[in-house]
Amino acid sequence: MEEKSEINGHAVPGTGTTDRIMEKNAKKKKKSTGEKVVMFLRRNMMVILTVTGVLVGVGLGMMVRTMNLSRAHIAYFAFPGEMLLRMLKMIILPLIVCSLISGAASLDTRSLGKLGGIAVTYFLATTLIASGIGVALAFIIKPGVGAGSLNTNSLALEKVSSNKEAADSFLDLARNIFPANLVAASFRTYATDYKMVAVGNTTNGSLLYEKVPVGTDLESMNILGLALFAMMFGVALRKLGGEGEELIRFFNAFNEATMVLVAWIMWYVPIGITFLVASKIVEMQDVVLLVTSLGKYIFASILGHIIHGGLVLPLIYFCITRKNPFTFLVGLIAPFTTAFATCSSSATLPSMIKCVEENNGVDKRISRFILPIGATVNMDGAAIFQCIAAVFIAQLNDRELNAGVIFTILVMATASSIGAAGVPAGGIITIAIILEAIGLPTNDLSLMLAVDWIVDRTTTVVNVESDALGAGILHHINQQEMKKQQLRQEGGELTEVRVEVAANIQAEEETSPLVTHQNKDAMPEAVESVL
Known part of the structure; x- marks a missing residue:
């Protein structure tokens, strides 16, 4: 049977289980370098x-x-x-x-x-x-x-x-x-091509041609x-x-x-x-x-x-x-x-x-x-x-x-x-x-x-x-x-009462992601003040 002891009224594992947990943690620490290499290889x-x-x-x-x-x-x-x-x-x-x-x-x-x-x-x-x-x-x-x-x-x-x-x-x-x-x-792009069109005769009777732009489509x-x-x-x-x-x-x-x-x-x-x-x-x-x-x-x-x-x-x-x-x-x-x-x-x-x-x-x-x-x-x-x-x-x-x-x-x-x-x-x-x-x-x-x-x-x-x-x-x-918008929205008065409204942070998180984003930096200080 596992040995059990009580701390603050809660049963905890005995020393044998604790030793095994510590051994596992030690093995994890030993593998940390290898894990870092594997993580690097996976990432890259x-x-x-x-x-x-x-x-x-x-x-x-x-x-x-x-x-x-x-x-x-x-x-x-x-x-x-x-x-x-x-x-x-x-x-x-x-x-x-x-x-x-x-x-x-x-x-x-x-x-x-x-x-x-x-x-x-x-x-x-x-x-x-x-x-x-x-x-x-x-x-x-x-x-x-x-x-x-x-x-x-x-x-x-x-x-x-x-x-x-x-x-x-x-x-x-x-x-x-x-x-x-x-x-x-x-699948097509417009492109201009040219064709020669007869527009009249010259003085010696030969045809006179003019280059005219014509729209075409390219396969692109x-x-x-x-x-x-x-x-x-x-x-x-x-x-x-x-x-x-x-x-x-x-x-x-x-x-x-x-x-x-x-x-x-x-x-x-x-x-x-x-x-x-x-x-x-x-x-x-x-x-x-x-x-x-x-x-x-x-x-x-x-x-x-x-x-x-x-x-x-x-x-x-x-x-x-x-x-x-x-x-x-x-x-x-x-x-x-x-x-x-x-x-x-x-x-x-x-x-x-x-x-x-x-x-x-x-x-x-x-x-x-x-x-x-x-x-x-x-x-x-x-x-x-x-x-x-x-x-x-x-x-x-x-x-x-x-x-x-x-x-x-x-x-x-x-x-x-x-x-x-x-x-x-x-x-x-x-x-x-x-x-x-x-x-x-x-x-x-x-x-x-x-x-x-x-x-x-x-x-x-x-x-x-x-x-x-x-x-x-x-x-x-x-x-x-x-x-800049965050600073403008917060203002001086809001900064002074930030700790006082810390108890409502949980409610704000559930209803307004924008407020959560704005007050994220203030959360550690606010929680500490409440505790």
Whole structure:
């Protein structure tokens, strides 16, 4: 039988049971180091597996490259990576629409306008800074000087045709903001094409033709139009009051279910990334010739991304929040790795939202409202390499760039990066807008396309980093505003009687979460006073 004793009238276990309990506690203490390691591995398992996938992909690609596979076999080899991209793209539509609707509906109209204004200011400021860095580096490094003999024939590259007018590009951007058909916008984007129409005869009797713009549809999701509609729809639901609550709850539940799907897809990411990286290495032709010929351009672009992503963006975050930006960025290694492998801001969005909320504690209302917008319009990395590419092609063609042309490049790069699609090589065609605006030929775009698979990886990482830090800044500003409102609501008189009303804290907790949140700091003192 167990020995029992009494303390204050309550039976407690005897010394034998107490010894066993103490032994168990001692064993737990001995395992504490091992448990910490296991907890660390569990917490960072996705990051470890994702980074490992990249490294294994590089090694696997170098091995398979020696086998001289046919085009068909390379396509089969790339199939697991293709499946990852398809799964990520599958989740983009419900994620963007539901997150923006629930985010806009959960925010007050005044705070929505304030946060939106801050976000737009941040996006424009960082993109302008990125464009300035790109132009400055292009003039310092001069990647196109002395490379006049470089052409697509020497590198065996195909010509890239782009005859689109700059004015039509911006008109297409405006048309896509307001899609005529929301269902079609899920898989089509409006784009202007041209056809030659006979308008009369010349003096010698031959027909006179005129180039006329004609609207066409491209097989690409119109994310910009869907995002704007989702935001406006969320604001409209908020305005309905009680009548819109059911629909808001529906989209909130839809959003949470989508994030569960994202969590499942994330476990396939390491496998997909391995084959994405490996297949890209296998596909490379004469990479040594490309890198040596376009080495300055590649170096300037990657250096610009390192400066902007490693110095400028963290400095902006630190100046506004007074917090260590690199602590914030450490929690985002997994989405950065996904961005590096997939080269798609949109495909990285599910992972980014998950990590920003879970690892960095950003408010869901902020992250699910700002990040989808950022993935659509905030393209800092694209602005850098577009500016470098424009100056590179100008130097390649021995064109002098005066102050007016440089200003045009800055403005056009900032504006055109907003409409750049968040897909691999999405920024290449937007360079044509800049070239057309400053009167440069677009036939050298194939040089950019040849090494885009290298530059686009750091481009996408900088794009998603800027989005994430923007969400962190907005979260900090929102927290500061909440604290100011809390102090205003409390006032001097309430502070004096806080201890006296401590006995009612339990009742307040059950009826008003807002009061609980406001008085959370005062609870330990209040309970002690009551006792």
